[in-house]
Amino acid sequence: MTGTRWLSDEEKRAWHAFVAASALVDRRLDLQLKESVGISHQQYGILVQLSGTCDHEMRMTELAEALLNSKSGLTYQISQLEKAGLVRRRSCTSDVRAVYAVLTEAGQKLLEKAAPGHVALVRELIIDVLTDDQREAIADGLGEVTRRILGDAAEAPGATDSPQAAAG
Amino acid sequence: MTGTRWLSDEEKRAWHAFVAASALVDRRLDLQLKESVGISHQQYGILVQLSGTCDHEMRMTELAEALLNSKSGLTYQISQLEKAGLVRRRSCTSDVRAVYAVLTEAGQKLLEKAAPGHVALVRELIIDVLTDDQREAIADGLGEVTRRILGDAAEAPGATDSPQAAAG
DNA sequence: ACCGGATCGTTCGAATTTGAACAAGAGATT
DNA sequence: AATCTCTTGTTCAAATTCGAACGATCCGGT
Numbered sequence: 001m002t003g004t005r006w007l008s009d010e011e012k013r014a015w016h017a018f019v020a021a022s023a024l025v026d027r028r029l030d031l032q033l034k035e036s037v038g039i040s041h042q043q044y045g046i047l048v049q050l051s052g053t054c055d056h057e058m059r060m061t062e063l064a065e066a067l068l069n070s071k072s073g074l075t076y077q078i079s080q081l082e083k084a085g086l087v088r089r090r091s092c093t094s095d096v097r098a099v100y101a102v103l104t105e106a107g108q109k110l111l112e113k114a115a116p117g118h119v120a121l122v123r124e125l126i127i128d129v130l131t132d133d134q135r136e137a138i139a140d141g142l143g144e145v146t147r148r149i150l151g152d153a154a155e156a157p158g159a160t161d162s163p164q165a166a167a168g
Numbered sequence: 169m170t171g172t173r174w175l176s177d178e179e180k181r182a183w184h185a186f187v188a189a190s191a192l193v194d195r196r197l198d199l200q201l202k203e204s205v206g207i208s209h210q211q212y213g214i215l216v217q218l219s220g221t222c223d224h225e226m227r228m229t230e231l232a233e234a235l236l237n238s239k240s241g242l243t244y245q246i247s248q249l250e251k252a253g254l255v256r257r258r259s260c261t262s263d264v265r266a267v268y269a270v271l272t273e274a275g276q277k278l279l280e281k282a283a284p285g286h287v288a289l290v291r292e293l294i295i296d297v298l299t300d301d302q303r304e305a306i307a308d309g310l311g312e313v314t315r316r317i318l319g320d321a322a323e324a325p326g327a328t329d330s331p332q333a334a335a336g
Numbered sequence: 337a338c339c340g341g342a343t344c345g346t347t348c349g350a351a352t353t354t355g356a357a358c359a360a361g362a363g364a365t366t
Numbered sequence: 367a368a369t370c371t372c373t374t375g376t377t378c379a380a381a382t383t384c385g386a387a388c389g390a391t392c393c394g395g396t
Contacts, residue, residue, distance in 0.1 A: 004283070004284040004287055004288065005287070005288075005291065006287060007287060007290070007291075007295065010303070010304070010307065011295050011303065013307040013311065014295070014298070014303045014304070014306045014307035014310075015290060015294070015295060017306060017307050017309075017310035017311040017313075017314055018189075018190075018294070018306060018310055019194075020236065020310075020314040021186075021310040021311075021313045021314045021317075022186075022190035022194070023236050024236065024313075024314060024317040024318070025186075025313065025317070026187075026190070028317060040381095040382090042382090059344090060344075060345060060346095061343085061344065061345080068188060068191050068192065069383095070383075070384060070385075071344085071345065071346085072345090072346075072347080072348095072383080072384065072385075072386095073382080073383055073384070074345090075345065075346055075347085076381095076382070076383080077382090080381095080382095095343095095344080095391080095392070096344095096390080096391060096392090097343070097344040097345065097390065097391050097392070098343095098344065098345085098391095099344080099345060099346095115172070116172040119172055119173070119174060119175060120172065120173075122175070122183060123173065123175075125313065125316075125317060126183070126186070126310075126313050127175065127179050127182070127183060129309070129312055129313050129316060130182070130309045130312075130313070131309070133305060134305040134306075134308060134309035135178070135179065135182045135309070136178070136182070137301060137302040137305035137306065137309075138182045138185060138186055138302075138305065138306060138309065138310075139178065139181040139182035139185050140302060141185075141297070141298045141299070141302035141303070141305075141306060142182075142185035142186055142188075142189040142294075142306075143181065143185040143189075144297055144298075145185075145189045145192075145193065145293065145294050145297050145298070146185055146188040146189045146192060148293075148297060149189075149192040149193070149196060149293060150192070208351095208352090210352090227374090228374075228375060228376095229373085229374065229375080237353090238353075238354060238355075239374085239375065239376085240353080240354070240355075240356095240375090240376075240377080240378095241352080241353055241354070242375090243375065243376055243377085244351095244352070244353080245352085248351095248352095263361080263362070263373095263374080264360080264361060264362090264374095265360070265361050265362075265373070265374040265375065266361095266373095266374065266375085267374080267375065267376095
């Protein structure tokens, strides 16, 4: 153990920018969504995810994984959304254990109302701030970062299959 | 309301990579710090911030701003760190209201013990995954993102009167 | 049919975060 | 000095998050 490879100034600059931007952007989006339609960024993500599927529904575990959330955390949020009438639960006939979260009509309506302002703010805060090159570097670089972390967690099982759905 | 400028596939790719990487990296770092020295990523940030000053101390408000944290949140965390003996509070002679958070000897020791493993993981998860160009693009791009958000908040606190009479 | 292990979603308690309200002090104006 | 405004840090209740434990169910091999 000679010495730790500390971060150079240049590396620190990237690391700090990444951490700060993450916190700030998320907070701003959360704030706007709460003010405009009364839901959190987390809840917005759930609605978006559901609306991206053919039947506007998804199983709890599948949803939790897609949102990088814990199962218990999702149970809580789905309960909140259910109280608000934006989502309802549906049990599966073939597997009694399974539960589907289904986007309701009201949920779809709320999403359509929230989306324009949300996307506009995402653009204002980050997307339109970046140059094309920077945006591509982030997509490539952080995409690889994400892939590696997710790969580590689920390395043993074959992870080459994942029916993707375009999400907005 | 003609049309919202939705995100293109390329833009979505960058946005999703950014959000996912933020969540995943932070969670992994938090986990490691808790396992190795029993403190959260948040608390680690406080200790680092304090150790970076000449007298190893900083005022509460100043510290909260540097860490992009709420004042009440910092009060809580400093109390936790104080219980653990890693930080102590010191009141200011010239201003009775002011409180300094001071890094203790034990806090310094813990930081020195935690830092190598932490930095190594930061490298493994993100810094060493990126190419030089990607790292620079992130530093520049996300640095600008951060600067704008912080600038907005401080520059035009009351000047943001948007026409919002009609809800929604 | 039956057992052992894996999976599913929920429940529970503890830790953390947030914003609003608060008490106390500082600073400027009159 | 009296008063008004801003700042400082804490307290409080409510909301959220997490991991572990749980009951229930599914699946494969016997």
